[in-house]
Amino acid sequence: MKSSVITFPGSNCDRDMDVALKKFGFKNKMVWHADTELPKSDLVVLPGGFSYGDYLRCGSMASKSKIMKSVINFANSGGIVMGICNGFQILVETGLVPGVLLRNKYLEFICKNVFVKINDKKNKYFKNFDNEVLEFHIAHNEGNYFCTYDQLKEIEDNNQIAINYCDENGKIEDQFNPNGSIKNIAGIFNKEKNVLGMMPHPERMIDPSLSGEDGSLFFKNLINNLK
Amino acid sequence: MIVNEQIAVDHGLKENEYAKICELLKRTPNITELGIFSAMWNEHCSYKSSRLHLKKLPTKGKKVIQGPGENAGVIDIDDNDAIVFKIESHNHPSFIEPYQGAATGVGGIMRDIFTMGARPIANLNSIHFGSPQNKKTKNLLRGVVHGIGGYGNCMGVPTIAGQTSFDSSYNGNILVNAMTLGLVKKNKIFYSKAAGLNKPIIYVGSKTGRDGIHGASMASASFDEKIEEKKPTVQVGDPFTEKLLLEACLELMAGDSIIAIQDMGAAGLTSSSIEMASKGNLGIEINLNKVPCRETKMTPYEIMLSESQERMLIVLENGKEEKAKKIFDKWNLDFAVIGKTTKSKKIELYFDEEKVADIPINTLVENSPMYDRKWKKAKLPKKNKIKKEDIKHLKIIDVLKKILANPNVCSKEWIWQQYDHTVMGDTIQKPGGDAGVVRVHGTEKAVAASVDSSAVYCWAHPLTGGKQVVCESFRNLISVGAKPIAITNCLNFGSPENEENMGEFVECVQGIGEASEYLKFPVVSGNVSFYNQTKDQGIKPTPTIGGVGLIKDYKNMITMDFKEVDNLVLVIGKTEGHIDQSLFARNILDEKNGPPPEVNLFNEKNNGETMLKLIDNNLIKSAHDVSLGGIITAVAKMCIKGKKGINVKKPKYLINEIEYLFAEDQGRYIIEINKKDFKKVTDILHKNAVHFDDLGIINENELYINNKTKVTIDELSTSNKSWLTNYMSK
Numbered sequence: 001m002k003s004s005v006i007t008f009p010g011s012n013c014d015r016d017m018d019v020a021l022k023k024f025g026f027k028n029k030m031v032w033h034a035d036t037e038l039p040k041s042d043l044v045v046l047p048g049g050f051s052y053g054d055y056l057r058c059g060s061m062a063s064k065s066k067i068m069k070s071v072i073n074f075a076n077s078g079g080i081v082m083g084i085c086n087g088f089q090i091l092v093e094t095g096l097v098p099g100v101l102l103r104n105k106y107l108e109f110i111c112k113n114v115f116v117k118i119n120d121k122k123n124k125y126f127k128n129f130d131n132e133v134l135e136f137h138i139a140h141n142e143g144n145y146f147c148t149y150d151q152l153k154e155i156e157d158n159n160q161i162a163i164n165y166c167d168e169n170g171k172i173e174d175q176f177n178p179n180g181s182i183k184n185i186a187g188i189f190n191k192e193k194n195v196l197g198m199m200p201h202p203e204r205m206i207d208p209s210l211s212g213e214d215g216s217l218f219f220k221n222l223i224n225n226l227k
Numbered sequence: 228m229i230v231n232e233q234i235a236v237d238h239g240l241k242e243n244e245y246a247k248i249c250e251l252l253k254r255t256p257n258i259t260e261l262g263i264f265s266a267m268w269n270e271h272c273s274y275k276s277s278r279l280h281l282k283k284l285p286t287k288g289k290k291v292i293q294g295p296g297e298n299a300g301v302i303d304i305d306d307n308d309a310i311v312f313k314i315e316s317h318n319h320p321s322f323i324e325p326y327q328g329a330a331t332g333v334g335g336i337m338r339d340i341f342t343m344g345a346r347p348i349a350n351l352n353s354i355h356f357g358s359p360q361n362k363k364t365k366n367l368l369r370g371v372v373h374g375i376g377g378y379g380n381c382m383g384v385p386t387i388a389g390q391t392s393f394d395s396s397y398n399g400n401i402l403v404n405a406m407t408l409g410l411v412k413k414n415k416i417f418y419s420k421a422a423g424l425n426k427p428i429i430y431v432g433s434k435t436g437r438d439g440i441h442g443a444s445m446a447s448a449s450f451d452e453k454i455e456e457k458k459p460t461v462q463v464g465d466p467f468t469e470k471l472l473l474e475a476c477l478e479l480m481a482g483d484s485i486i487a488i489q490d491m492g493a494a495g496l497t498s499s500s501i502e503m504a505s506k507g508n509l510g511i512e513i514n515l516n517k518v519p520c521r522e523t524k525m526t527p528y529e530i531m532l533s534e535s536q537e538r539m540l541i542v543l544e545n546g547k548e549e550k551a552k553k554i555f556d557k558w559n560l561d562f563a564v565i566g567k568t569t570k571s572k573k574i575e576l577y578f579d580e581e582k583v584a585d586i587p588i589n590t591l592v593e594n595s596p597m598y599d600r601k602w603k604k605a606k607l608p609k610k611n612k613i614k615k616e617d618i619k620h621l622k623i624i625d626v627l628k629k630i631l632a633n634p635n636v637c638s639k640e641w642i643w644q645q646y647d648h649t650v651m652g653d654t655i656q657k658p659g660g661d662a663g664v665v666r667v668h669g670t671e672k673a674v675a676a677s678v679d680s681s682a683v684y685c686w687a688h689p690l691t692g693g694k695q696v697v698c699e700s701f702r703n704l705i706s707v708g709a710k711p712i713a714i715t716n717c718l719n720f721g722s723p724e725n726e727e728n729m730g731e732f733v734e735c736v737q738g739i740g741e742a743s744e745y746l747k748f749p750v751v752s753g754n755v756s757f758y759n760q761t762k763d764q765g766i767k768p769t770p771t772i773g774g775v776g777l778i779k780d781y782k783n784m785i786t787m788d789f790k791e792v793d794n795l796v797l798v799i800g801k802t803e804g805h806i807d808q809s810l811f812a813r814n815i816l817d818e819k820n821g822p823p824p825e826v827n828l829f830n831e832k833n834n835g836e837t838m839l840k841l842i843d844n845n846l847i848k849s850a851h852d853v854s855l856g857g858i859i860t861a862v863a864k865m866c867i868k869g870k871k872g873i874n875v876k877k878p879k880y881l882i883n884e885i886e887y888l889f890a891e892d893q894g895r896y897i898i899e900i901n902k903k904d905f906k907k908v909t910d911i912l913h914k915n916a917v918h919f920d921d922l923g924i925i926n927e928n929e930l931y932i933n934n935k936t937k938v939t940i941d942e943l944s945t946s947n948k949s950w951l952t953n954y955m956s957k
Contacts, residue, residue, distance in 0.1 A: 012383020016652040050381040053467025
């Protein structure tokens with residue numbers, strides 16, 4: 001399986017993602033934001049970080065980078081594109097996934113483990129997953145997912161919610177919502193479910209010595225589903 | 228503008244210093260030259276009050292590759308790997324403008340690290356605020372935490388450990404000390420010593436603006452009622468540009484183009500160019516029209532004194548300019564050839580084809596003032612005797628809960644949750660433990676780091692306090708299973724012109740020196756911050772020690788959470804019952820006098836080394852050093868972290884229960900061991916003549932004390948975790 005991780009100026013989880021993808025069997029290539037051609041890939045990842053310093057609106061400048069034209073074409077032709085954290089913010093800015101990401105409800109950066117419940121398994125990312133609940137890790141300042149009422153209805157009707165913040169038993173309640181996201185949304189798909197944007201960082205959960213190992217489950221499952 | 232004595236005084240120079248400048252130059256300096264002198268001769272850059280005493284610190288050791296004098300210290304961690312690290316203060320700017328002050332402190336220290344070719348792998352910080360009741364404290368705390376997070380998070384470097392304290396002596400002068408560790412290959416370390424004639428001097432990074440002019444001078448003076456006017460001296464940080472600068476520099480460093488490199492920190496272009504020339508015993512010529520400027524019509528004076536952030540100065544090999552420029556173009560950073568090295572041994576500046584400064588380098592560096600300031604030796608205070616009637620009514624559990632909720636002991640999760648502590652994917656011990664630990668990427672090794680300070684002990688008796696901080700750092704590293712290697716220090720004091728404050732400095736440094744010599748824990752880098760003072764009110768002496776240690780196999784790292792019910796808990800080291808200056812004495816009995824706990828370096832070393840032997844033999848399940856709040860506080864924290872309880876039994880010593888549980892004697896650890904290992908453990912302890920107490924057995928979820936009194940761990944946890952969150956949300 002071939003993957004590509006895009007490095008924007010200010011990306012800082014690109015190496016971590018590279019390490020994770022390689023660990024679980026992807027042949028990964030790092031792709032520079034100013035390139036125009038995407039290498040042949042089975043998976044394209046927009047990594048976390050602070051692309052362009054997040055100075056205008058998180059992800060907005062990166063969404064206009066040269067390479068993004070190819071990424072958007074790739075996504076529109078059914079290619080698997082995953083945006084993590086700042087990558088999710090970039091996806092939102094391109095319009096590949098609906099909604100926006102606002103500043104966290106309590107206006108503070110949050111770095112901690114959270115539980116998320118898988119909402120939909122009819123997609124390449126979560127198909128065949130045994131678990132319903134995963135322990136993931138978040139680290140962000142703008143992860144407060146928001147969309148209009150009409151958009152929300154559409155998202156729900158199409159089952160586009162990928163994961164919701166919950167407790168360890170999968171209970172989705174306000175008190176387990178770390179950032180104020182509407183409906184505890186932690187990640188969403190596009191309509192066709194080949195594009196996933198999510199705030200949690202599975203690449204930080206790939207070793208028992210780190211914050212946990214549910215990231216390992218995620219990547220193992222992903223590569224198997226893509227085969 | 229014609230320079231005179233009054234203008235020099237307005238620049239923070241003393242009358243005699245101005246006279247010395249005129250004498251050295253054999254003429255009156257012009258305004259640009261005066262600016263350069265004031266920047267180089269202020270306390271912050273010249274160390275004029277501290278140099279004499281810092282020389283006495285032990286700085287050498289088998290593992291030391293580079294001691295003080297460079298951008299940062301470097302230690303050997305085997306296999307051609309080295310760790311570059313340093314701590315630095317950003318106290319004055321952080322009080323004036325907490326967000327930018329703290330942010331640029333973090334940015335500055337990271338630049339010191341990657342200037343040497345190392346990729347930053349961990350950040351730490353030690354921050355000190357006034358009393359929680361002080362009306363400024365909350366905003367300062369929030370601003371500083373946001374600033375540290377804002378910069379470090381954007382850079383993608385994990386913040387792995389820290390220390391926060393509150394004390395009314397910081398009401399008018401908060402402390403923000405930032406530390407960074409970087410990883411480098413031993414054969415790829417870069418230094419700031421220029422070499423060779425006619426080599427191009429390159430300016431890279433952000434453009435120069437009018438921000439931060441006189442920042443270093445501001446940090447070399449006490450505060451008064453005009454403090455608000457000093458806001459423009461605070462620099463403004465741009466972590467995004469610094470991230471680009473980091474990547475561009477490391478990319479350039481992978482090749483062989485660089486002769487010397489120096490970041491523009493305090494006193495900007497002035498100190499960076501002069502330091503490089505001075506170390507290489509060369510001259511330097513700069514055309515100031517070539518310096519990329521953010522604003523129009525900047526004068527030579529402003530260009531030389533600006534402390535705009537995210538800039539570097541490089542001496543390049545001839546002919547490598549194009550290749551280097553390509554890299555900086557790729558990262559969208561300014562790149563300009565602004566001058567060259569010369570044999571003149573002078574700094575010569577040109578602007579609009581006119582020579583605007585011409586100063587021999589040695590007058591700025593070697594001939595800068597050095598003072599042997601008057602200082603007063605501190606007396607060891609007399610011991611207090613605790614009166615029975617003062618403690619008779621005390622209920623141990625209530626006292627414990629109070630201590631766990633004390634601002635200086637309580638959980639600092641509210642703070643460190645705002646720092647990205649997991650980016651880079653190698654953080655194996657998060658904040659909240661004895662030390663932060665990160666793996667050396669792609670290897671079995673891990674590096675542990677801790678920051679410590681004990682201002683109360685230093686205030687009570689500076690010599691003892693100085694020793695104690697080093698020992699505490701030593702213990703914190705050992706508690707996570709790391710072998711301590713070296714330290715960096717950040718010496719925060721009041722005015723050196725005050726004999727008491729100067730005495731505190733001299734004796735703390737002496738204490739640090741004695742302990743680091745004895746423990747073979749040398750000082751490889753550091754920074755002095757004087758004038759942490761508002762009018763004539765100085766802070767408590769606060770030397771901060773940043774310690775670094777190595778864990779050979781990260782799988783053997785120790786954490787402090789109790790692991791298993793029925794395991795045994797021992798106290799390593801002897802408890803004499805020293806209550807004076809303890810948290811218990813100060814906060815429960817309201818007794819602020821008396822000496823700090825004595826430091827016995829032999830015991831520290833012996834206990835620590837024996838701990839490492841136990842760890843090497845895989846005999847320790849969890850460990851924690853005993854510090855603020857004594858044995859019972861340490862044990863309670865291990866219970867809270869491990870969500871387990873313990874039955875504590877006071878050994879049959881002569882001292883009473885309160886003294887045993889709350890005393891802050893030094894050189895002690897709490898360890899958890901498996902019952903079946905008891906003999907193996909005690910054999911090693913006996914063999915090394917280390918005193919230990921059998922403290923108790925781990926249970927499910929309650930803390931029992933001598934079978935008399937108990938409390939659930941949930942209750943203790945609530946006491947420990949709620950204070951800061953409640954305080955900040957009010």
